[in-house]
Amino acid sequence: MIAAGFLAPAAVYALVSALHLVVPARRVDGYVIDPRTSRPHRYRLNGLLVFTLTLAIWAGACASGLLAWDFFWTTRWEGLAGACSIGVAFTLAIVLGAPPTGKSLAADLYLGRRANPQWLGGHVDAKMWLYLVGATMLEINVCSFAMHQRLAFPDEPSPGAALYVALFSFFLCDYLFFERVHLYTYDFFAERVGFKLGWGCLVFYPYFYGVGLWSVADRPDPHASTPVLVASAVAFFAGWSLARGANMQKYTFKRDPRAKFLGVLAPEVVTDGERSLLVSGFWRVSRHVNYLGELLMATGLTLSLGRPGALTAWLYPLYYVALLVPRQRDDDRRCAAKYGSLWTEYVARVPYRIVPGLY
Numbered sequence: 001m002i003a004a005g006f007l008a009p010a011a012v013y014a015l016v017s018a019l020h021l022v023v024p025a026r027r028v029d030g031y032v033i034d035p036r037t038s039r040p041h042r043y044r045l046n047g048l049l050v051f052t053l054t055l056a057i058w059a060g061a062c063a064s065g066l067l068a069w070d071f072f073w074t075t076r077w078e079g080l081a082g083a084c085s086i087g088v089a090f091t092l093a094i095v096l097g098a099p100p101t102g103k104s105l106a107a108d109l110y111l112g113r114r115a116n117p118q119w120l121g122g123h124v125d126a127k128m129w130l131y132l133v134g135a136t137m138l139e140i141n142v143c144s145f146a147m148h149q150r151l152a153f154p155d156e157p158s159p160g161a162a163l164y165v166a167l168f169s170f171f172l173c174d175y176l177f178f179e180r181v182h183l184y185t186y187d188f189f190a191e192r193v194g195f196k197l198g199w200g201c202l203v204f205y206p207y208f209y210g211v212g213l214w215s216v217a218d219r220p221d222p223h224a225s226t227p228v229l230v231a232s233a234v235a236f237f238a239g240w241s242l243a244r245g246a247n248m249q250k251y252t253f254k255r256d257p258r259a260k261f262l263g264v265l266a267p268e269v270v271t272d273g274e275r276s277l278l279v280s281g282f283w284r285v286s287r288h289v290n291y292l293g294e295l296l297m298a299t300g301l302t303l304s305l306g307r308p309g310a311l312t313a314w315l316y317p318l319y320y321v322a323l324l325v326p327r328q329r330d331d332d333r334r335c336a337a338k339y340g341s342l343w344t345e346y347v348a349r350v351p352y353r354i355v356p357g358l359y
């Protein structure tokens with residue numbers, strides 16, 4: 001059981017990788033320019049289909065008795081150790097196999113050396129692969145943890161745990177459905193592939209994001225009231241509207257600066273004649289209203305468990321604060337350097353960083 005638990009993430013990652021290679025995929029241009037060709041990087045995208053097929057194979061294995069429904073719960077620590085080993089091996093291979101950046105070895109190991117590695121002649125993009133395996137493993141973990149709660153307390157299954165799984169599944173499917181939009185995000189144009197992204201996606205994402213359910217799945221139904229469950233879903237979907245809306249509006253704008261968002265909202269911009277920044281719609285509310293959306297989604301997920309006193313479950317929203325506040329500062333610094341006085345004008349028009357009226 002210990003060995004099987006340790007090897008389980010490797011099996012899931014191998015299955016996802018095999019499916020990613022063979023399942024039909026869309027080929028799209030990304031936002032990042034390949035310096036060797038001066039053309040946008042090309043990507044093969046089939047994340048949602050691979051995710052669904054892997055889930056179906058997992059559910060089929062459980063339904064046929066090959067695997068316990070709560071296998072990934074009972075072996076969660078071994079699974080975490082196995083994923084850690086994969087994350088470390090991946091980091092060493094991807095970093096040490098590339099020429100140094102001129103920074104220290106520690107910085108190279110943490111931040112990576114290569115910006116957008118692709119394998120098999122562009123068939124597999126490292127970043128898209130990492131996000132896909134991480135998302136799929138996370139979904140299996142969360143489903144398996146919820147199944148443990150159900151099996152352990154057959155007379156008291158927790159509606160909160162079921163809601164948590166539903167919201168998390170929505171969160172992951174939404175990401176994969178809009179995979180293409182995420183090619184336009186910070187990770188793609190500003191980050192390299194090292195421990196932060198590699199270990200982050202192979203270990204932290206699948207094993208930490210579900211920390212809420214991890215910390216309460218061995219407890220009975222807390223009997224959260226319906227208004228609490230409804231409020232948590234409302235917080236989650238309010239956050240989703242902000243994050244998805246802002247990302248889609250920027251995506252629409254970057255692809256065609258004159259296009260109306262959702263066919264109705266004409267872009268309003270500040271411009272220096274060459275470059276433009278949006279100051280309408282979601283981008284008028286704050287400079288990173290999408291981060292506020294992520295924070296609300298995380299809060300809704302935590303509340304949905306119906307145990308607001310379970311402190312470990314709050315690690316998830318707290319993690320977003322720790323991730324997104326420095327990221328917003330880095331991004332603002334990067335944009336100030338890139339856009340110069342245009343950025344100053346933009347900051348004067350949109351003064352709040354994340355939370356309007358507060359920060």
Ligand code: NDP
Nearest residue numbers: 184185186187243247250277278279283290291294331335
């Ligand atoms: P943004 O999508 O906000 O992208 C920032 C970039 O957008 C800037 O560097 C700049 O790039 C451009 N930009 C900024 N302001 C404007 C403007 N007003 N008009 C036009 N372009 C602008 O941030 P991220 O890439 O960090 O995040 C993308 C999404 O991913 C967010 O929803 C975020 O919350 C989410 N996310 C989710 C995480 C998770 O674990 N769930 C983790 C991290 C992020 P340029 O130089 O190209 O103009």
